[in-house]
Structures are given as C-alpha cells and as structure tokens.
Amino acid sequence: MTTPLVDTPLARDAGVAVPLICGPMYPCSNPELVGAVSRAGGLGAIQPAALTFVHGYEFRAGVRHTLDLAGGMPVGMNALIEGSNRRYRERMEQWIEIALEEGVRFFITSLGKPRWVVDRVAAVGGRVYHDVTERKWALKAVDSGVHGLIAVNRRAGGHAGPLDVRALLDDVGDLGLPVVCAGGIATAEGFAEALAMGYAGVQMGTRFIATTECTAGAPYKEAILAARADDVVLTERLTGVPVAVLNTPYVQRMGLRAGPLARRLLRGSRTKHWMRALYALRSAWSLRKTAMDPRGRTAYWQAGKSVEDITDIVPAGEVVEACARAAAAPRQRTESDSTEKPA
Secondary structure (H helix, E strand, O other), rough: OOOOOOOOHHHHHHOOOEEEEEEEOOOOOHHHHHHHHOOOOEEEEEEEHHHHHHOOOOOOHHHHHHHHHHHOOOOOEEEOOOOOOHHHHHHHHHHHHHHHOOOOOOEEEOOOOOHHHHHHHHHHOOOOEEEEEEHHHHHHHHOOOEEEEEEOOOOEEEOOOOOOHHHHHHHHOOOOOOOOEEOOOOOOOHHHHHHHHHOOEEOOOOHHEEEEEOOOOOOHHHHHHOOHHHHHEEEEEOOOOOOOEOOOHHHHHHOOOHHHHHHHHHHHHHHHHHHHHHHHHHHHHHHHHHHOOOOOOOOEEOOOOHHOOOOOOEEEHHHOOOHHHHHHHHHHHHHHHHHHOOO
C-alpha cells in the first residue's frame, strides 16, 4: 500500500499516491502506458480486450507483463459487464479471476449491473468503482454495493454523458460514495480544480493517448494536438449509440447517424441485443485498425473535449507528477498561511 501524496478516498481505495486514473481505453491501453502511469504513482487500468485482441497478449501473460512494468505499484482493470452475450460474460468472469490471482484489487465496471463483480472482488478485499452518467445509473450501482462512482460527463471521449462536470457531481455526490471526475480534464490545473470541487479523483483518457508510451499511431496523436473542443462530434456509426470522436474527413464521409433500419433494430426488444453485438464486433475491428494505423487512412479516432488543452506529447509519468504538484500546491499554501505569525 502506497502512502498517498494527495490523500483522497480514491487514493486510499486504489492504494496509490495520486488519485489519477489512466482511463481504460480500447484500443489504446497498451501495457507500457498502463505500467508507466502506475509506476509514476497514479493508477493505470488494464482494458482486457485491448490487451488481448489489439496488443496480442495471452491475458495472464499480459497482466503479468503490465504489473512488471508498473514496478510493483497497483494496477486496476476495466470490466465491461453488459450481460446480453453469455459467452462474453463467461470470458469476463475468467479475466477477473485471473486478475485477482495476479494481485489486481481495483476494478472499474462499465454497463450492466456490477453486483456479481462486487461480490467476487470484495471477498478478497478489493474495490469496485462503476461508470455512471447520471443519477438513475448511480442508484443502480449503489444498490449493487459498489465502492465508488466514475462520473462520466459530457466532455468525455467514448460514450459521454449528458451533464457537465459540476452538474454531474451535484447529481450523484450525495449518495455516500467517492466520485471520480471523468471527462474534459487534461491539465494539472484542471485536476486540482476537480479535487477542490469535491471529486475524489480524476480519470483522464485523451491526455494519455498523447504520451510517448501510448502505441497509438502518430496521425492519431497529431490529430489530438491539432484539435479544438468543437472538433469532437458524436457518431452513432460505431456502436449504435453516440460516441465522441474527432470530426475527421473520414467521419464526415461516413456520416454521424445510424441508418433507419439499424435504428429500428436497436430499439426492438428482440433485435437490440443482436444489433449491439454486431456493432461491437464491427467497432472493435474499426477502432483497432484506425488507432494503430501509422498512416491514418481510416480515421475513427475517439477523443474527448479535453483535446483543447493538449498541446504536446510527453511521458505519461510527467502527467502524473504535474497533477500531484498542482494538487499539493494549495495545501502547501494553506499550511504556510496557518503558520505565519501576525505582524
């Protein structure tokens, strides 16, 4: 267990020095990135499909490699638990068991009801935080016994929520659990401001794509550096529901809306699970191909509105260290002020 440099409930639950999560990203969460964030004192999070399908590791070997790169510091794992596919659920159960056996004790669940994950992880002293976008989903997560909430706001990449940073904290902050800010933050100053607002930590995704350890293709990283917030648009063409991506010429040619037949099938009680599975397979292949493409020919690049504040490609550890300094500065000023003698 690491002594927190920035002491918050997330830092204590995850056993890290800095309450900063490198958001699990398909396809961008390669072991070198995850390990670098954890080694620097934050929490890198394994994304199992990225680890196996994109980066080619047998899962246990990939977990061990990531933990080695983390240098003995804690590493988390993402568990997508949407339950429409029995075979996928069985695979996720196996991945969680392996991660627990290898010493992972912090899990980020997304979609579905996380009760079964909580029961398994809590039994060995672990912690589970669940992705939520508004209060109704947070209440379901609380009912499932989670230990914290990842509050995904409207500025996030991927499947963004409908509320802004402040409104989402107001919406879910009274439920008695630590709340982590996910979306729109890419700077140390933004990290410190989120903590001052009352968040227990911050999850960054887009900022960590633009790092030296991330193996995303150079065109993807360069597009992040060049983009502004209004270059991020929502497309239904990847998963059937809106996903935040950069508005590249390829995206413009493809359009942002799913076709009429697809929308009808996604709404049908008997067809929506089949359509979601079809979209998941198609999007997995598309994102893998485009994110890693060194020539950027087919540009489906997920990103959040924090691109506005990303101007350079730096080592992931520098991001973590800058956040730690920014969060500590107000505390140091307060302590200094309290020890000053009156004139």
